[in-house]
Amino acid sequence: MPKFRRTALAAALTIAMAALSTAVALPAPATAALPTAAVALGDSFISGEGAGAYTSVVDVNGVAQGFPGWTAANSNAFFCHRSANASLNKANLPGIQNRFNLACSGGQPRDIATASAAREKGRTVAAQLDQLRVVAQTQDIDLVLIGLGSNNSSFTFGSVAEKCANRFIADAWTGWWEFWAYLGGPVEQKPCSDADLATPAQVSAATAETIAAVRQLLTTLDQVDADGQHRVVFQDYTNPLPLDLNPQFHEEDSRDDTRDKFRDLGAERYAAGCPIHRASLAPGHRFSQGLGTIVKTTRDTLAAEFPADDLVYLNVQRAFDGARLCESTTSPTGSLATPIRLQDGANGTFVTSLAGKDKIDIQRIANTCVSYFQTCQESWHPNATGHQVLGQCLAGAAATAARAVSCVRAGNGTISVS
Numbered sequence: 001m002p003k004f005r006r007t008a009l010a011a012a013l014t015i016a017m018a019a020l021s022t023a024v025a026l027p028a029p030a031t032a033a034l035p036t037a038a039v040a041l042g043d044s045f046i047s048g049e050g051a052g053a054y055t056s057v058v059d060v061n062g063v064a065q066g067f068p069g070w071t072a073a074n075s076n077a078f079f080c081h082r083s084a085n086a087s088l089n090k091a092n093l094p095g096i097q098n099r100f101n102l103a104c105s106g107g108q109p110r111d112i113a114t115a116s117a118a119r120e121k122g123r124t125v126a127a128q129l130d131q132l133r134v135v136a137q138t139q140d141i142d143l144v145l146i147g148l149g150s151n152n153s154s155f156t157f158g159s160v161a162e163k164c165a166n167r168f169i170a171d172a173w174t175g176w177w178e179f180w181a182y183l184g185g186p187v188e189q190k191p192c193s194d195a196d197l198a199t200p201a202q203v204s205a206a207t208a209e210t211i212a213a214v215r216q217l218l219t220t221l222d223q224v225d226a227d228g229q230h231r232v233v234f235q236d237y238t239n240p241l242p243l244d245l246n247p248q249f250h251e252e253d254s255r256d257d258t259r260d261k262f263r264d265l266g267a268e269r270y271a272a273g274c275p276i277h278r279a280s281l282a283p284g285h286r287f288s289q290g291l292g293t294i295v296k297t298t299r300d301t302l303a304a305e306f307p308a309d310d311l312v313y314l315n316v317q318r319a320f321d322g323a324r325l326c327e328s329t330t331s332p333t334g335s336l337a338t339p340i341r342l343q344d345g346a347n348g349t350f351v352t353s354l355a356g357k358d359k360i361d362i363q364r365i366a367n368t369c370v371s372y373f374q375t376c377q378e379s380w381h382p383n384a385t386g387h388q389v390l391g392q393c394l395a396g397a398a399a400t401a402a403r404a405v406s407c408v409r410a411g412n413g414t415i416s417v418s
Contacts, residue, residue, distance in 0.1 A: 034226050035097040037139035038398075040088040041112065041128045041217065042147035044105035044157070045237055045390075048083025050338040050381030055082050057104075059124045060115055070346040074373045075117065077125045080104035081377070085384040088145055090391030093398055098139060102131045105377060106158065108151045109206075109213035129220050136224035143398055144221065144232045149210045149294035154202035157237075158373070160287065161380050164192040164280045165340055166366065171257065171277070172266025173359045191279035197287040207294045211301050218306050231310040233397045234299040235390075236292040238316045239285055240337030240380040241274055242327040249274065249326050267355040273339020274326035292317055296404070303403070313404040314397040319389055321409045325380075336386035340379040346372040389415055 040046050048054070056064040059077035068076045082101045083089075089099055104116060104123055113129050116122035125131075135141065150157040171189035198206070214234075221230060249272060250256060252265035257277050269275050276284075292315060299313040322328075323336045332339040341350040344365045351365055369376035382390060393407030396417025407417045 034140040036095055036142045037098045037100060038088060038093055038096045038143040039135060039141055040101045040103045040145045042103045043107040043151050044381055046145060046147035047081055047103035047105050048086030048387060049081045049105040050378045051083040051085035051384040051387045053084040055084055057082055060117060060126050070348050070375055075123050077123055079374050080123055080125060085387050087387045087390035087394050090388050091394040096143060100135050102128050106151060109148055109209040112213040113216045133224055140226040141230050144230060145394060147235045149206060149291050150237055152206040152209050154205050155198050160197050165275050168275045168277050169362060172262050173362050175261050191277035192283055194283045194286055197283055198290060203290050207297050210294055210298045214298050214302055218302060218309055233312050233314050234295050235314045235316055236295040237288055238320045239288040240325050241281055241284060242324040243281055243285055245278060245326045246329055248329045270354045272326050273332035275340050288317060312397050314393060315406040316390060316393050318408040319393055322411055336382060336389055338378050338381050338383045343368050343375040346375050393417055
């Protein structure tokens with residue numbers, strides 16, 4: 001074929017292809033859909049504290065931290081205690097392919113947008129929003145479980161629990177005339193009052209902190225979520241203790257907790273997991289209800305600010321009804337919460353009985369918790385079975401058409417979400 005004819009043919013084909021591409025738009029290469037994911041953020045009731053089977057946690061330096069030993073610094077990322085048994089991992093969530101637990105035991109509102117290590121007693125993990133952004137690079141986030149409010153600049157769940165338990169132990173083993181001092185100084189021996197747990201001003205400040213943190217979360221989610229469609233479940237808190245103890249734990253050796261020194265009763269309640277004055281129980285439940293108010297107020301406030309967002313309040317305050325510590329004679333067996341447990345030195349062996357201990361023994365054992373908080377931080381949290389229950393609560397909240405639901409345990413142990 002002559003050269004000019006080949007050139008003319010090539011030119012004609014080029015013109016024809018150009019016309020075809022103009023008339024019929026060629027399809028763009030198909031893009032694979034991202035896998036769907038559920039993500040947990042917040043504090044210990046979300047991370048799985050108390051449920052065991054803790055997984056390694058990547059710290060701010062990108063190093064995966066496994067269990068570092070009982071005498072390691074409590075700031076170690078591992079002590080976020082992210083559990084394979086956490087409610088996020090146990091919930092039946094149809095359509096969810098992957099799950100990511102970014103919560104951290106002891107987490108505070110400021111840890112959402114700022115690295116926890118930046119504050120006193122924080123852990124060496126990145127800001128939870130930074131961790132969320134990493135997840136969003138490879139996942140389509142469809143469900144977010146968040147639990148915030150029990151720890152903040154004014155009070156923390158751990159400090160409240162420690163205060164009331166220590167007062168009971170001090171009262172049980174020492175007389176008012178005897179010297180008593182933990183590492184942190186003298187410990188009062190009277191039951192906890194409402195003001196000892198959280199004042200109205202402190203609750204108000206905690207609410208403002210929580211709202212500000214979750215506002216940042218929702219803003220970030222709207223920016224990074226692949227399809228912009230996600231449900232956020234705001235879970236509140238359940239009290240590990242009942243409104244009153246089973247009568248078996250009211251007195252021992254003809255002594256109740258209103259008189260001075262009651263060591264046998266103190267040992268009995270400790271063994272059952274509930275070293276607490278009966279008079280502290282009602283304030284404790286009002287404190288839990290106050291935490292619920294923080295969470296619900298946060299959800300309602302932000303629902304008004306983000307009207308297009310899918311926000312659900314999950315009330316779990318009655319999820320452990322009938323199965324709280326010292327609610328039955330078999331406690332801690334059969335309860336859904338972890339008992340108070342201490343170690344006599346950071347040795348990994350929990351003290352299950354205080355029978356026969358004197359006040360010097362008690363002081364030494366209690367001081368281990370002060371020096372190495374990880375030795376006692378699982379106390380009074382949902383256990384593995386408790387997180388299975390909370391998983392049922394989450395499943396109900398993930399599927400509901402309502403904007404607020406309550407998760408309740410019936411007398412026969414069945415769980416309902418409505």
